[in-house]
Amino acid sequence: MGCGRVGARLAGELDEAGHSVAIIDIDAEAFERLDDDFSGQRVTGNGFHRSVLERAGIEEAYGFIATASGDNSNMVAARTVSQMYQVERVVARISDPERAAFCERLGIPTVAAVLRVSAALMKRVLPPNATTVWDDPTGRVGLCLIRPQSSWIGVPIETVEKLTKSKVAFVARLATVTIPTKNAVVQEQDELYLAIPREEETRVRKILSRAPEERK
Structure with missing residues (x-):
């Protein structure tokens, strides 16, 4: 979910590796970030709505990445996919460290963007x-x-x-x-x-x- 720079890159890499990929974004123009040879499914809509998730094939999915621009959207989508569709591998990108900690307590693995970037910069210095x-x-x-x-x-x-x-x-x-x-x-x-x-x-x-x- 989310066809920003990160989502588009992930979708392209998964598609190139031979996975069956569906990418969701509320803005159809966001799909222009995908490579021309992207063979996956493009689904326009709100990624935490069940009807949109089901159009994207969530019921057959073995993994879900929430990488939209909003923390709340990613949290809701990840929790919905994890609890309602029992998808085994779910991860959410969260910018706010406090929200990331809350997600972890709910059992949703997160990539906390601020903390990860800070850690990477600290490692360099x-x-x-x-x-x-x-x-x-x-x-x-x-x-x-x-x-x-x-x-x-x-x-x-x-x-x-x-x-x-x-x-x-x-x-x-x-x-x-x-x-x-x-x-x-x-x-x-x-x-x-x-x-x-x-x-x-x-x-x-x-x-x-x-x-x-x-x-x-």
Whole structure:
């Protein structure tokens, strides 16, 4: 749903990959964004109305992407498709982070545009000792690779977790990756992968770039 720049691109890529695609937009002129060789169905109408969804073949669909310009429209359409038509894979593009969180609580996977763009920009500007290697679709939680300052060598992983208030998911050491055991300590050139809420990433990075405040 939504034949803006994102929707048109997605529809074209899916069509080119051999999927059966229907794209919905309330404005018929929006379909001009599609490539000339687009072979999918173009459906004009409001994408959260059942009659429009059914004209687009929602009852046979295995996936639905709500990428219209309005958050509310995307939320309503995604929830309708998920609950009324039991479509297995549904995702909504949401700009407002609060609405994205609300959608997630309703069980609707979202791509939070503001958070994702912010995360991408932060990833570009952060120093090389802190890199986000994965984040969830909402952009709220990330897996961050951090190389601690040398004064952390010998500090127990448990202390790292206590001081950063984050979970060390695994450690890359000497070309191997391990899940830290209870008695594991930071060693030279360790790369720590921490699961961190995105708003906490800067705080954790600062902690590990300085000498630890305590050792246990």
